[in-house]
Amino acid sequence: MNGHEPVYERGSVRLANFKKSLPDDLEVTVLDPATNDYVPFMLTCGRALKCGEVLPERADLALDEKGRLRSQAEFEQAYSVFLDAFVYVEGSDTGFEPVPNVVEFVRQTPDTFSESSGMIEIGFDPKLDEEFKPQRRYGPDGQSEEEYQQEQADRTDIASALKSIAETQALLAAQLNQVQSAPPVVQEQAVEPVLGMTAEEAKTATADNDHTQAPCGKKVRAGYVKQHQRFCDADECGGDSENAGKGDT
Known part of the structure; x- marks a missing residue:
C-alpha cells in the first residue's frame, strides 16, 4: 500500500504524503482577511469546528499541521495530487474534475439522519426547528410534575392566607387609630339611687x-x-x- 490507508466505507483513501495526526480537541482555524490572523472556524450551529470532527481523509487535504484551513489555491493543488493517485478509464482527464470549495469540503460529514448517501454539515440537527416537547417534566429540585404543581398550589394558598391576615391587621390598625384620635365623649353621670330612695326622689x-x-x-x-x-x-x-x-x- 506504500503507506496509503484506504477508507472503504466512503470509497476514499488517505495518501501517505498528506496523512497527518491532529488532536481531536484542537479547534480548526481560518485566516481572517480583516486582521490577517487565524480565528476559530465557526459552524452554522454556532460553535467552533474541532479537528476530530473532520473526516480524516479530508483533514489531510484541507488542513495543515496546525489545524489551519488551507487557502483555496493550496487546497486545489493537494486535491489535484489526490485525484492523480487513482487509476481511471483510458482517455479520462482529471483536469475536468470539479474541485470542491475548501470551506464546504472540510465541514461536511455523511448524512446519518436519513437513508441519503449525501453529505450534511457537521453539527446539523434536523430537529432544530421543531418545537421541543419534553417526555416528562421535573421541578427544580427533582420533583415530578404533579409534585411540583401541588407545591405551587400550596404556596399560593399560604400566600393568599398571609395576604388576608395582613389586610385584616391593617384594617384593625386603621380603626384603632381612628378611635384613638377621636375626641373623648363626656357622658353625664346619673346619681345612683340610695337604698330606700323613692323613684321620684331619684329623679x-x-x-x-x-x-x-x-x-x-x-x-x-x-x-x-x-x-x-x-x-x-x-x-x-x-x-x-x-x-x-x-x-x-
Missing part, C-alpha cells in the same frame, strides 16, 4: 346634677351663676343690680 336627685347653688342659696342651672347674680337683689349675690329680681332662674 329629682338626677335633675339636681344639672343645677348649682348661687351665693344667695338659690339653685340655678350650671354655668348661669354670674347671670343670676346680675339680676339677684340678695346681698350675697350683690343686691344692687338695677335688674334685680328680673332674671331669677
Whole structure:
C-alpha cells in the first residue's frame, strides 16, 4: 500500500504524503482577511469546528499541521495530487474534475439522519426547528410534575392566607387609630339611687346634677351663676343690680 490507508466505507483513501495526526480537541482555524490572523472556524450551529470532527481523509487535504484551513489555491493543488493517485478509464482527464470549495469540503460529514448517501454539515440537527416537547417534566429540585404543581398550589394558598391576615391587621390598625384620635365623649353621670330612695326622689336627685347653688342659696342651672347674680337683689349675690329680681332662674 506504500503507506496509503484506504477508507472503504466512503470509497476514499488517505495518501501517505498528506496523512497527518491532529488532536481531536484542537479547534480548526481560518485566516481572517480583516486582521490577517487565524480565528476559530465557526459552524452554522454556532460553535467552533474541532479537528476530530473532520473526516480524516479530508483533514489531510484541507488542513495543515496546525489545524489551519488551507487557502483555496493550496487546497486545489493537494486535491489535484489526490485525484492523480487513482487509476481511471483510458482517455479520462482529471483536469475536468470539479474541485470542491475548501470551506464546504472540510465541514461536511455523511448524512446519518436519513437513508441519503449525501453529505450534511457537521453539527446539523434536523430537529432544530421543531418545537421541543419534553417526555416528562421535573421541578427544580427533582420533583415530578404533579409534585411540583401541588407545591405551587400550596404556596399560593399560604400566600393568599398571609395576604388576608395582613389586610385584616391593617384594617384593625386603621380603626384603632381612628378611635384613638377621636375626641373623648363626656357622658353625664346619673346619681345612683340610695337604698330606700323613692323613684321620684331619684329623679329629682338626677335633675339636681344639672343645677348649682348661687351665693344667695338659690339653685340655678350650671354655668348661669354670674347671670343670676346680675339680676339677684340678695346681698350675697350683690343686691344692687338695677335688674334685680328680673332674671331669677
